Amino acid sequence: MxxxxxxxxxxxxxxxxxxxxxxxxxxxxxxxxxxxxxxxxxxxxxxxxxxxxxxxxxxxxxxxxxxxxxxxxxxxxxxxxxxxxxxxxxxxxxxxxxxxxxxxxxxxxxxxxxxxxxxxxxxxxxxxxxxxxxxxxxxxxxxxxxxxxxxxxxxxxxxxxxxxxxxxxxxxxxxxxxxxxxxxxxxxxxxxxxxxxxxxxxxxxxxxxxxxxxxxxxxxxxxxxxxxxxxxxxxxxxxxxxxxxxxxxxxxxxxxxxxxxxxxxxxxxxxxxxxxxxxxxxxxxxxxxxxxxxxxxxxxxxDGEGASKFITINVKNCHSEKDARTIGFSIANSPLVKTAIAGEDPNWGRIVMAIGKSGIEIDLTKLSIKFGEHKIVANGKLIEKYDESIVGDYMKNYAIEIEVELGIGKKSFTTYTMDFTKKYIEINADYRS
Known part of the structure; x- marks a missing residue:
């Protein structure tokens, strides 16, 4: 070759x-x-x-x-x-x-x-x-x-x-x-x-x-x-x-x-x-x-199969590193999160879903979520001045950073993943062809 x-x-x-x-x-x-x-x-x-x-x-x-x-x-x-x-x-x-x-x-x-x-x-x-x-x-x-x-x-x-x-x-x-x-x-x-x-x-x-x-x-x-x-x-x-x-x-x-x-x-x-x-x-x-x-x-x-985005997920202020890791992978492995990012859609509700399904106990009143430098959720509520068009522009970047802060401890963990695109399906459907 x-x-x-x-x-x-x-x-x-x-x-x-x-x-x-x-x-x-x-x-x-x-x-x-x-x-x-x-x-x-x-x-x-x-x-x-x-x-x-x-x-x-x-x-x-x-x-x-x-x-x-x-x-x-x-x-x-x-x-x-x-x-x-x-x-x-x-x-x-x-x-x-x-x-x-x-x-x-x-x-x-x-x-x-x-x-x-x-x-x-x-x-x-x-x-x-x-x-x-x-x-x-x-x-x-x-x-x-x-x-x-x-x-x-x-x-x-x-x-x-x-x-x-x-x-x-x-x-x-x-x-x-x-x-x-x-x-x-x-x-x-x-x-x-x-x-x-x-x-x-x-x-x-x-x-x-x-x-x-x-x-x-x-x-x-x-x-x-x-x-x-x-x-x-x-x-x-x-x-x-x-x-x-x-x-x-x-x-x-x-x-x-x-x-x-x-x-x-x-x-x-x-x-x-x-x-x-x-x-x-x-x-x-x-x-x-x-x-x-x-x-x-x-x-x-x-270089993930079909990847168009590199995603960093920082989960902060948890009771334990294990909890932070569990939440991070719950977000990173969610097909709905991965496809939303592939579509450059700032669908923060899917992040909330992935946090909830992780099974980790949280205090909703202390939950914060950011995409890049853009705060979306603070103290468990959507911020009053949330502007989806601004966050939508951020989603066009190649490198996407998601930050989840639980506010209930001092332990953190960072997970890295990629998005799911149509190319991922094509590669794996044709892997042995």
Whole structure:
């Protein structure tokens, strides 16, 4: 698949910066390759490998769906401190494929580990033997179709032959493109920060456009850092920071069988030892990781299937964050709210409806609602000077912000979503056509 960078790096949305891409360059300890395994009917890239030549510490958060893909089962069964590769395919979810789907992961891991061990002997002065248990997988695509093991197996040698040990923006973009399904654009983000006096990088790529509502994790998201951080602290950092990022987004309220957010640390930065998640040396890293995850999560929402609006819902002054989250998702997942926003209709009554159906106890006399800077409801009543034409003009913006204030506590939560358009129906009606 050819890449038109002029179009790719320009925003497709009015007044949106979601089409802007940062200059991800080289990160020590990560090698990348992408190829077409002909999983689609065209020659687009659909198979990606990330190779950690000296191994990487790692942590993951997976879907909490009771039906999970076979690659997630494989990943959860591996207990190694370090991994040496992550392989991602698109077009096929390897979900509801049973024993054969799991065996495909096992056989591919054996092949990849063997080939990477050979590569170690070719490229390294002190080669090691890489085990099949040190290979992880990400799969995305259609549920219930036979996993294309033979096609992927056939292309593993080519994938490994084309591994690039030095990265640039083009290579990272190709990797992000190689994971896409109904996405219209790749999703990349980066931050640089310090652990003590050591400068470290945090790079991230993600895919996701539909079947998006988090439940511990959402879509496919992979974070890479050259920091030296042990697995247990990586896990705590990841779980902490997906709470208000990937666990704060929804496109259509559906949780995938394949959701996976992972972080890989190559230990190349040689920073001071981190002893706990509360270590002051890691404060900057913690903050920067959150920024990368939030950047990617917002990009997933902005690229939601058929989306024409990016919607931020701030629910404030609740008894608990859980209450604020529940109300936020009640609004964000309401088809009536989403279609009203798609139609640029300031139908604030649908916000009231969504708050009421959430089941959260409120004091109506303290309820306030705003669209952008425009106050609509105050103290549980429509304001006297409400002018729908002014709010209607606001609804023409690409970025819409809704604020709900309950006035009964100090806890808040922000949820991100998109609207529902006719295009959403067309994409999902024709998904397998």
């Amino acid at each position: 050819g890449i038109n960078f002029k179009n790719l790096f320009s925003s497709q949305k009015n007044k949106s910066t979601m089409g802007d891409y940062q200059n991800l360059d080289h990160i020590d300890g990560v090698a990348i390759s992408t190829v077409s395994a002909n999983l689609y009917s065209n020659s687009r890239d659909d198979l990606v490998i990330f190779y950690f030549r000296d191994g990487a510490n790692h942590a993951s958060a997976y879907t909490q769906s009771t039906i999970v893909s076979e690659n997630i089962k494989w990943n959860k069964n591996q207990r190694n401190e370090k991994v040496y590769s992550l392989v991602v395919n698109t077009r096929n979810a390897n979900a509801f494929t049973g024993v054969k789907g799991y065996q495909s992961m096992q056989k591919l891991a054996e092949l990849i580990s063997l080939k990477l061990t050979e590569k170690q002997k070719e490229d390294d002065n002190n080669p090691i033997t890489i085990l099949s248990e040190q290979i992880l997988f990400g799969c995305t695509g259609t549920i219930g179709e036979t996993f294309p093991y033979e096609k992927i197996k056939k292309n593993i040698p080519k994938l490994l032959d084309q591994i690039k040990y030095t990265q640039n923006k083009f290579i990272w973009t190709k990797a992000a493109l190689g994971m896409m399904t109904t996405d219209t654009k790749p999703k990349l983000a980066m931050e640089e920060c310090f652990i003590g006096s050591s400068k470290v990088k945090i790079y991230g790529i993600a895919k996701g456009s539909g079947m998006i509502q988090p439940n511990m994790a959402t879509t496919l998201c992979y974070i890479f850092t050259d920091a030296k951080i042990p697995n247990d602290i990586l896990k705590k950092l990841l779980l902490k920071n997906i709470s208000n990022t990937f666990n704060a987004i929804t496109c259509d309220s559906d949780t995938s069988t394949n959701d996976m957010v992972s972080i890989f640390a190559t230990n190349k930065a040689n920073n001071q030892k981190i002893n706990s998640i509360s270590d002051k040396k890691i404060f900057d890293f913690d903050k920067s990781l959150n920024q990368v995850l939030l950047n990617l999560a917002k990009r997933v929402v902005a």
